[in-house]
Amino acid sequence: MTQVVIVGAGLGGLRVAESLRAAGYTEHIVLVGDEDHLPYNRPPLSKEALAGGVQVEDLHFRRKDSIDDVEWRLGSGVVASDLTARTVTLADATVLPFDALVVASGIRPRILPIPGPTKGRHLLRTADDAAGLRHEIAPGTSVVIMGAGFIGCEVAATARKLGAEVHVVALDAEPMIRPLGAELGAAMRRRHEAHGVNFHMGRTVAEFLGDDHVTGVRLDDGTEIDATVIVEAVGSVTNTEWLEGNDLDLSDGLLVDSAMVVQGADVPMVAVGDVARHPNALFGGPPRRIEHWNIPTETGRRAGAALAALLRGDEPDRSAFTAMPSFWSDQYEYKIQSFGMPGIATSSVVAAGSVDEPCVVEYHDDSGLVGVIGIDRTADLAPYRKQLAQRGA
Template identity: 40%
Template sequence: MVVVGASAAGLATVAALRQQGFGGLITMIGDEPHLPYDRPPLSKQFLTGQWGAERLLLRPESDLKAMNLDLRLGVSATAVDRSARTVTLAHGGTVPYDALVIATGVRPRLLPGGHGRGGVHVLRTREDALALRDRLGNGRRLVIIGGGFLGTEVAAAARQRGADVTVVESGAEPLARIIGRAAGRFITGIHRDRGVRILTGLKAETFDTADGAVTGVRLDDGRILPADDVLVAAGSVPNTDWLRGSGLDIDDGLLCDAHGRCAPGIHAAGDVARWFNPLFGRAIRVEHRTSASEQGIAVARDLLTPATPQPAAPVPYFWTDQYEVKVQSHGYLPGHEESAVLDGDLAEGRALIGYRRGRHLTGVLAIGMPVKDVRPWRAAVARRTEWAAATSAPTPAR
């Protein structure tokens, strides 16, 4: 077994393979020099300084040793030869495989003119987070381009460190494309109450620089935002460039069936993979930590028991902390056709919002609600509850 990507999805795959009794050789290839670590805390606890690097590890080093892996870190995979069943490495060597799992994740989307400029940051790796953390402090001016989950989480962390923060969002409200305008306005209010400037309906056009370092961001309305640092949080791109020429089906990620299969002998999992999910009737790519682990486990099961396939139809889950407010989501929210508050009241800072696509409840978003109160709604999404039933009952049947 060869797993490309020392990621949450990759590690979940190899751990499940061992737990389910696979005793053969497992090679894991990762382009970073670190043992597999968790990325969500990079924009939260690690960025604020509450956590050190050791707390990011997905598994202790002793656990990895017990898995008896051929662990190759700090080396990139550059190609797949499907006929020879080999993976080519950046230093020129190759690794043969009987089965290949691709878990190479995503990379930040860059903006023209920002790459290589001092003070212009992205946030994907441990080094990225350290570089930004070292620059944050009282009065430091941070401009964040992009008001998605990453951008808003970093805004909260930066304010906790005393930075002066401005978020530039091209949409009507931060996160509105995913969670809708009402919930987006609520998130906006949380940040504005804590001194974050949020500018909506605007785009960053260019960076002003002096001596190779950023000094400001020029917006498309002509104004200039002074900046000591800029975080580009304008989305991500699946890491599939190395697969060009492989013949694999790539379209906003690596296309897979409901088992994670991309081609004979090849599976994919995690942020790079666009799985067909029977629950929603289409292929979706989900950049959530929980989904990465669930897909890795499903891939391991399919590799070991191909004669008895079990299509995976997980309910995607994510959570985010916006200061002291916890936001949780179950289901698939992008592309929803309607939303409605099913419980609570946004004005009171406690609400559960349902999302419809077609005739069914396809997702819920909980703001300021206990986890136990949200679980029944996850089950309601999994049952493909009719929208009419979801909006007529105060709480779904358990």
């Protein structure tokens, strides 16, 4: 009896387990997760779940019947691995042997080393984070959000809905500037400002004020803002420390080939989701990590099939990987949706509407169209998605 150990019990780990079964692997699968919860959907954590009334049970993914027999080890994550001995060690000191290993350990929020009290500082990655934050935000609460990416902006919108006073502090020139570009980012900032959000762009938090509990922040230009709730959304780091000591390149997640097979490993080993630096034939360029919701599913399907092949002694399918990166975000009544990789574009053009109204924005580089973003124009994006999908042809 062989055993596959899947490190990470989120969406990516779930999809690999399902894909292994779909590819005919019938032996033992263990899913290890550091959280106490079965795989659940994270995007609502900054929206519906933070606004209240949503429990983690409501967010659980449907689990296919084919994985009813897998073993779930939840609440104790993997802390170390030995690829030569083919074992992983859990936080509770359990040692699990494996014949094949799946890296689905994802990312966690980056924590900046900033002086001052720690009580009142919040992250938002897990259901427990959201539950802890939800009870802190009430009408009149002053909230400082560090970071103006999607999570920061979604939390800003939700906190305004809850009646809080909201300040966003970020080093970038405009919110969500990397995926949206400066023009659309500025337009989203204006939407947030119309809803009462205060932006402090080009600034960083230099110090948290207060003795035991945060009472405010001091910015790098000396500005002080009163706040009892801090939400830190300043990017992420990969959860790969448990793989150290195995001569793998962990500089930016794990490098995989088009089958999601980890490069440089002597054991059957795949990586998926946020942690996998993977090639995409639609867009070329260097392999990239993509922290979009659809990537764990797309990479997970490919990885499970590849691992099942390796365990049979067959070659995995190494044909071009052409998953379409896609993201979406709800902020107030606005819906942002994207296909492709607008972040690698060198120019953009408003193709329909205007950026302060419902609009479609095209993103181009030397190779042509590389991405599209719509605000409240979802139905108009399908032809663009089709055009982007043909890049691989």
